[in-house]
Amino acid sequence: MRVPVTGLVGHPGETRALTRAVPAETFGSDPWGPAVGSVAGPVALDLHLDAVVEGVLVRGTVGFEVSLPCARCLEPQEHAFTVEVAELFVDPTKRDEHDEDDPGYELIDDLTAIDLSTLVRDALLIDLPVRALCRDDCQGLCPVCGADRNGGDCGHRDEVVPDPRWQALAELDLPTE
Ligand SMILES: [Zn+2]
Ligand SMILES: [Zn+2]
Incomplete structure (x- = not known):
């Protein structure tokens, strides 16, 4: 310009x-x-x-x-x-x-x-924001059926068995933006 x-x-x-x-x-x-x-x-x-x-x-x-x-x-x-x-x-x-x-x-x-x-x-x-979240507690998408979990429970919440190798990571209290 x-x-x-x-x-x-x-x-x-x-x-x-x-x-x-x-x-x-x-x-x-x-x-x-x-x-x-x-x-x-x-x-x-x-x-x-x-x-x-x-x-x-x-x-x-x-x-x-x-x-x-x-x-x-x-x-x-x-x-x-x-x-x-x-x-x-x-x-x-x-x-x-x-x-x-x-x-x-x-x-x-x-x-x-x-x-x-x-x-x-x-x-x-x-x-430019590097990472946008619609809200801090956004539930994201269901990894089984792809449904937006903010819209309700699709029934798959308990089906996802976490890989034990990732469990240590999940327990880390990472800072959120
Ligand atoms: Zn979101
Ligand atoms: Zn689902």
Whole structure:
């Protein structure tokens, strides 16, 4: 997603708001990987573009709605979250050529634009919940018939004989998220 920054570059102190809801596809598919299908609805940008001596500082929030399956019963779960961002898009012509640091973000198109795609994708990937549960005590699916145990007892609860080799694991009190 390219955003024009003419009028900002070279005018430190200028600022411009960028408040917009943008379809997730606008930010491309690589490298969202498995995350791309989980974004539900538009991405809410609430950003300020501040002209600074080195380039343009982008700060504000990026809001996502994602739909992830419950890790136990596979019911889709909606999550909304907001990620704070603050990234400098530097003027590459002012970069110190001896600077060994990661080049990070740069102004493009002869200093007339920035591309927000990577920034937005990174914001999602960093904050995407790794494991969703519809509720802490979700009963999950029956391993015998596949029924959702939250919907009632399918009658198989006692048929599953735990393998004694796994019993020690089952007795471990693992922390839950
Ligand atoms: Zn569940
Ligand atoms: Zn069952």
